Amino acid sequence: MAEPIKDKVAIVGMGCTKFGERWDADIQDMIAEATYEALDDAGVPLKDIEAAWLGAQWGSQIVEGGVVTGTLLSSALQTQYIPVTRVENACGTGAESLRGATFALASKAYDLVMVVGVEKCKDMGFGGLPSVWIGRWEPVYGAFGTGPGRYAMAATAYFAKYGLSNEDGKRMLAEISVKSHYYGAKNPKAHLRREVTVEQVMNAPIISWPLGLFDCCGVTDGASAAILCRAEDANKYRKDYVTIKAFGMAASPGWGKERDDYDFTYWDATQAAARSAYAEAGIKDPRKELDVVELHDCFTIAEVIASESMFICDEGKFKEQMTDKRAYYHDGEMPVNTSGGLKSFGHPIGASGCREVYEIYKQIQGKVEEPSRQIKDARMGLAHNQGGHPGKFVCGCTIVGAP
Amino acid sequence: MAGIVSYGAYIPMYRLSRAILGQVWGGGGKGEKAIANWDEDSITLGVEAGMDCLQGQDRQSVDALFFASTTSPFREKQSASIVAAALDLREDIVASDFGNSLRAGTLALRSALDAVKAGSAKNVLVIVSDCRLPAPNSAFEPLFGDAATALLIGKDNIAAEIEASYYMSSEFIDIWRLEGDILPRTWEERFVLDEGYEPHMTKAFKALFKTREASAKDFAKAAFYAPNARSHATVAKNAGLDAKTQVQDPMFDSVGITGATAAILTLIAVLEEAQAGDKVLLGNYGDGADAHIISVTPAVENLRHKRGVKGHLNSKVMLENYGKYVKFRNLMTFEETPMTRPRTSLPAMWRDRNWQYRCHGHKCQSCGKVQFPFQRRCMYCQAGPESLMEVPLAEKKGYLATYSMDERAAIVDPPNVLAAVNFNDGGRIFSQMTDRDVNTIKVGMPMELTFRKIHDALGVHNYSWKCRPVRV
Numbered sequence: 050m051a052e053p054i055k056d057k058v059a060i061v062g063m064g065c066t067k068f069g070e071r072w073d074a075d076i077q078d079m080i081a082e083a084t085y086e087a088l089d090d091a092g093v094p095l096k097d098i099e100a101a102w103l104g105a106q107w108g109s110q111i112v113e114g115g116v117v118t119g120t121l122l123s124s125a126l127q128t129q130y131i132p133v134t135r136v137e138n139a140c141g142t143g144a145e146s147l148r149g150a151t152f153a154l155a156s157k158a159y160d161l162v163m164v165v166g167v168e169k170c171k172d173m174g175f176g177g178l179p180s181v182w183i184g185r186w187e188p189v190y191g192a193f194g195t196g197p198g199r200y201a202m203a204a205t206a207y208f209a210k211y212g213l214s215n216e217d218g219k220r221m222l223a224e225i226s227v228k229s230h231y232y233g234a235k236n237p238k239a240h241l242r243r244e245v246t247v248e249q250v251m252n253a254p255i256i257s258w259p260l261g262l263f264d265c266c267g268v269t270d271g272a273s274a275a276i277l278c279r280a281e282d283a284n285k286y287r288k289d290y291v292t293i294k295a296f297g298m299a300a301s302p303g304w305g306k307e308r309d310d311y312d313f314t315y316w317d318a319t320q321a322a323a324r325s326a327y328a329e330a331g332i333k334d335p336r337k338e339l340d341v342v343e344l345h346d347c348f349t350i351a352e353v354i355a356s357e358s359m360f361i362c363d364e365g366k367f368k369e370q371m372t373d374k375r376a377y378y379h380d381g382e383m384p385v386n387t388s389g390g391l392k393s394f395g396h397p398i399g400a401s402g403c404r405e406v407y408e409i410y411k412q413i414q415g416k417v418e419e420p421s422r423q424i425k426d427a428r429m430g431l432a433h434n435q436g437g438h439p440g441k442f443v444c445g446c447t448i449v450g451a452p
Numbered sequence: 453m454a455g456i457v458s459y460g461a462y463i464p465m466y467r468l469s470r471a472i473l474g475q476v477w478g479g480g481g482k483g484e485k486a487i488a489n490w491d492e493d494s495i496t497l498g499v500e501a502g503m504d505c506l507q508g509q510d511r512q513s514v515d516a517l518f519f520a521s522t523t524s525p526f527r528e529k530q531s532a533s534i535v536a537a538a539l540d541l542r543e544d545i546v547a548s549d550f551g552n553s554l555r556a557g558t559l560a561l562r563s564a565l566d567a568v569k570a571g572s573a574k575n576v577l578v579i580v581s582d583c584r585l586p587a588p589n590s591a592f593e594p595l596f597g598d599a600a601t602a603l604l605i606g607k608d609n610i611a612a613e614i615e616a617s618y619y620m621s622s623e624f625i626d627i628w629r630l631e632g633d634i635l636p637r638t639w640e641e642r643f644v645l646d647e648g649y650e651p652h653m654t655k656a657f658k659a660l661f662k663t664r665e666a667s668a669k670d671f672a673k674a675a676f677y678a679p680n681a682r683s684h685a686t687v688a689k690n691a692g693l694d695a696k697t698q699v700q701d702p703m704f705d706s707v708g709i710t711g712a713t714a715a716i717l718t719l720i721a722v723l724e725e726a727q728a729g730d731k732v733l734l735g736n737y738g739d740g741a742d743a744h745i746i747s748v749t750p751a752v753e754n755l756r757h758k759r760g761v762k763g764h765l766n767s768k769v770m771l772e773n774y775g776k777y778v779k780f781r782n783l784m785t786f787e788e789t790p791m792t793r794p795r796t797s798l799p800a801m802w803r804d805r806n807w808q809y810r811c812h813g814h815k816c817q818s819c820g821k822v823q824f825p826f827q828r829r830c831m832y833c834q835a836g837p838e839s840l841m842e843v844p845l846a847e848k849k850g851y852l853a854t855y856s857m858d859e860r861a862a863i864v865d866p867p868n869v870l871a872a873v874n875f876n877d878g879g880r881i882f883s884q885m886t887d888r889d890v891n892t893i894k895v896g897m898p899m900e901l902t903f904r905k906i907h908d909a910l911g912v913h914n915y916s917w918k919c920r921p922v923r924v
Contacts, residue, residue: 175789177860188795189808189906189914190825193861193884198870201856209854209895258857258867304831306872307823309880313854313872 053329056452058151059283059290062091062276065407068395069240071270076109076169077125083272083400084126084165091276091286095126098276099159104136104146105399109169122165136399139436140347142166143402144445147275148296154279161282166404167272168397176268178398196347197257197265199306199438204259204350206313211365219259222349223250224372226263229346229386232379233393235419240269240395264349269395273404280452289414290452294429297326297446305440314365318444319358319435326431326446327360336361336383339448341412341430343405346390355433356385359446379422387412387422402434406449413451454568455613455746457575458604458755460505461720462497463707463764464488465887465923466780468771470594476774477589483705485597487771488583490780490864491886491904494521495531495915497600498581499538499903503846504759505577505602506539514604515573516546518564520556520580522712524549525913527631534915535579537809538903540844546573554627554677554738556580556712557601562742564605565614575606582711585781587635595680597708601716611752612723612732615745618660622740624648627679645683649737653678654690656741657733664745668692668733672726675700675718676735676743679709693733706765712738719746721761726752763924769889779864789862794909801914808916811846811901813879822879845901849922850875852897857890863907873899873919887920898922 064086066079074082080103088095101122108117119133138145143166150164170178178196208218227247233239245263253262276286283290299321305311323335332338342361346352353371356362361383362370371377377385388394388408391401409430411417429450435442463486470481488497498519506514517539519532532547541547546567550560557580564576581600586592626644627636638644653676661667668674674693678684681704688699700722702714710717715736722732728750735743771777778784804825806812813824818835824845829836853872861868869885885893886904904918 187800187804187825188797188909189801189916190804192794192906192909192914193858193863193868194870195858195861195868198856198858198861198868201858202854202870202872205856205895206854255857255859255867257859260856302831304823306882307825307880308831309821309853309874309878 054151054155054296055294055329056280056292058154058277058293059280059452060275060277060293060406060410060449061283061286061290062087062093063274063407063410064090065238065273065404066271067238068269068271068397070171072171074270076167077121079169079270079272080122080125080165080167083167083274084163087163087274087276093161093276093286095128097161098128098131098163099161100131100153101128101133101163101165102136102146102150103133104142104164104166104403105168106137106139106142107168109172138443140345140396140398140401141434141436141443141445142399143273143404144296144298144432144434144447145402147403147406147447148298148445150277151293151296154277161276161278164275164277164403165272166400166402168399169270170268170397171270178268194438195257196438197260200348200351201257201260203313203354203439207350207353208259210312210314215259219251220247221368221372222260222264222353223247225346225349225352226250226392228377229390229392232387232422233389235422236389236394237418239389239393240267241389241393260348260350266347266391266396269397271395271397271400271404273400273407275403275406283452291410291413291449292452294448294450295326295329295446297322297324297329298444299325300443301441303441306438307440311440313439314354316354316358316435316439316442316444318442319355319433319446322444322446323359326448330448332448335359335431339429339431340384340427341387341409341424342383342385342433343388343390343408343430344385344433345401345435346386346392347396349392352385352390359431359433379424384424387424402432402445402447405432405434406447409449413449453610453613454565454605454607455610456603457606457609457611458505458509459720459723459760460501460503460507460602460758461717461760461764462500462504462600463761464492464497464598465767465769466771467768468777472771472774473594481594484770485594485708486599487777487780488598489887491906491918492583492598493525493905493913494523494581494583494600495525495534496904497583497598498531498535498579498602501581501600501602502535502539502577502579505604507758507847509604511539511541513575514541514545514577516548516564516567516576517541518548518550518560518576518578520550520560520578520712521582522551522554522556523583524551534809537805538915540810540846554712555736555740555742557716558736558742561603561605562617562619568605568607575604578603578605580713580716582713584636584711585634588783592636595704595709597710599707599710599713599717601713601720603716609751609754610749611755612746612748615747616660616664617742617744618656618663619742620652620656620659620740622652624652624739645679649679649683650686650690652741653687653735653737656743657691657735660743660745666745668698670731671698671733672730673700673722674698674733674735675715675722676733677715677737678702717761723748723752723755724760724762728752759924767924776865794907796909796912796914798912806842811844811917812842813845814840815843817841822875824879824881845875845879845881846917848875848877848879848901850899852893852895852899853880854895855885855893869893871899871919881917881919884918885920886918887923
């Protein structure tokens with residue numbers, strides 16, 4: 050008989066590198082940097098770690114078709130023959146890595162394990178992401194279907210469905226970018242640390258109409274790490290640990306963009322993952338019960354749609370319920386991406402899911418690096434992490450909270 | 453009796469004005485010429501003309517496809533087989549390429565007529581398509597245009613009978629490309645025209661008249677190839693035709709000189725206006741010459757719905773500058789991007805040929821929903837593979853559900869417009885949008901499908917279907 054995972058596993062240490070264009074560090078340097086911070090945070094030596102999960106989409110993509118195995122971690126840290134599972138679920142890799150480690154602990158295969166997410170994006174020689182994965186299965190049908198190209202279709206569709214003029218729609222998205230940059234500026238580890246204005250965002254060069262430069266997340270290097278144990282052991286390591294409340298995981302059947310009744314204004318995998326996570330965590334009204342949400346805002350429109358699809362905001366009401374009320378600021382009704390989000394903190398693919406949990410962990414502990422963005426009395430948060438493109442996502446909703 | 457059962461034509465959307473060429477290279481010139489988009493070539497132009505021709509016809513009754521062009525995109529490897537697949541013709545047909553000569557189209561026409569008369573084919577589709585690349589700043593550059601035509605040749609429901617033909621072959625050399633040449637070579641113009649085109653074309657007309665005891669005054673209109681306007685007028689005069697009333701405009705100043713396509717494109721322009729009983733003179737030149745007497749029947753009225761020449765002629769967008777043309781034709785060495793290069797897979801394309809080339813989708817027998825591309829289970833009701841039946845989608849019309857314009861995609865003419873098009877009677881195709889004016893794209897606008905080049909990857913031209921705003 051299956052049992053819920055709620056409160057069975059604790060996070061007792063976390064680390065995160067400085068995100069950004071890390072010309073100074075290679076992928077293994079960043080794995081080490083994030084791991085050492087997490088080990089220090091937990092107060093455990095590396096040799097006590099019994100197993101590791103390494104999340105990376107390409108790792109360090111310098112040539113096409115790079116191979117990543119667990120040895121990327123074991124050789125960086127000189128771990129001695131512990132198992133290292135390499136995990137990949139595109140941009141949704143992080144949530145999946147944490148889930149694997151959590152279930153291994155719950156099964157009592159190990160007592161103390163580690164998760165590392167990492168991506169080295171800036172050794173390739175161009176802005177944007179490599180297109181090797183685009184059309185990996187359909188090289189002709191899938192050609193040129195880039196991330197910005199596919200997410201922007203959702204923005205066009207959202208504007209059309211809710212009768213927003215291009216001007217009003219772009220303004221709504223610009224407000225989100227302004228918020229992300231506001232928090233990025235308040236986060237020493239964030240990639241993009243400069244505040245921007247609505248006018249700057251709206252007048253920026255177009256990347257993929259209707260999305261402009263400031264509607265798109267940066268291309269970022271970085272790594273994040275977590276040390277986990279079963280909840281009953283957590284007190285050995287620290288008092289202010291957090292526990293896993295739920296994992297909602299869903300892979301969509303992938304019909305979205307091809308099915309004539311899909312209108313691109315909701316993420317079906319997010320709806321499914323959020324529903325199952327709320328059920329497991331016992332959450333009835335997420336907007337009231339969640340104190341902080343870190344969601345997958347690779348583009349500003351993704352923040353709109355993810356918010357609506359995880360039910361912290363009603364469908365089509367983002368502007369009224371989030372933007373106009375400033376509800377999504379750290380002192381608002383429903384704080385979202387107080388880290389700066391993928392948008393400003395950065396989005397090193399394999400690192401992002403774990404990095405979102407890092408922000409929630411720090412918020413619950415009351416220990417965010419810059420106190421001016423500290424949420425008061427945060428006890429429960431949701432990290433939303435997805436890979437793929439509109440209509441074809443794998444999504445993970447990880448809920449963590451005070452025990 | 454054998455003749456033209458149906459016709460179709462295609463002229464690409466873009467036009468390059470001679471004024472722009474004048475700005476770049478000096479000199480002047482009036483008029484414009486049709487330019488294939490960056491994702492078009494002789495194969496895709498031919499498919500368009502074929503779709504126009506086959507609209508309302510029974511594709512199953514086509515027994516052969518002859519593809520005529522001097523600019524087949526493959527040096528080795530047939531074009532006809534790709535065109536036949538894109539037109540969703542039967543597998544058990546004779547598909548042949550006719551090439552190397554500006555007369556490739558009328559030579560293919562002769563073979564088609566012979567096959568129909570001999571009974572080896574009921575209907576033969578003759579597609580003539582050319583995209584000849586003139587050397588920049590050459591005398592050819594303002595002249596050459598891109599276009600395609602299609603004639604369905606058969607015995608039943610003939611709209612125009614090919615009553616008589618005269619063919620002559622000649623070893624005369626005036627324009628040629630060697631193996632490996634991209635640009636045409638030619639000889640001194642005085643020799644080429646005075647000893648080549650003008651006497652050969654005149655001789656073919658006169659010989660035809662003689663065999664049929666005909667004369668110029670018998671014809672309502674004459675449609676014939678010429679390498680320039682002056683020689684066109686000279687031949688008309690030599691043949692005894694009245695320039696004002698009998699000579700069809702060869703479209704030099706609107707479409708350009710369209711190589712192998714030119715003579716039949718002009719003929720189609722005649723047929724669009726022709727009355728039953730009209731006699732039309734058709735002439736073509738290159739490695740010899742040929743001439744034909746064509747008589748129009750009442751069935752020509754059944755073809756008035758074709759886009760043809762008239763439909764495409766005024767549906768145009770002027771190319772903004774020469775730089776765009778240079779990019780379309782890859783005439784310069786451009787900055788290389790370290791971005792990873794496009795890929796293809798011939799096994800994948802082969803497995804997927806029925807949807808990538810034929811534009812078939814699946815219709816679920818359980819829930820009735822149409823889906824593209826092929827599915828392994830119904831994406832609406834999850835019915836198993838036994839419920840999924842192939843249906844053709846290429847001719848479907850729809851509307852734009854949503855789109856985006858990616859400025860950073862590594863394509864020839866950014867932005868890359870990604871589009872989801874819902875068919876009016878159900879189903880969706882997700883594809884790139886081509887032949888678009890980026891300033892006028894709107895959710896809800898009417899859309900149709902077009903067979904285009906997706907990219908050249910790993911040394912192969914890769915084709916499939918895109919959407920475009922309804923052209924005419």
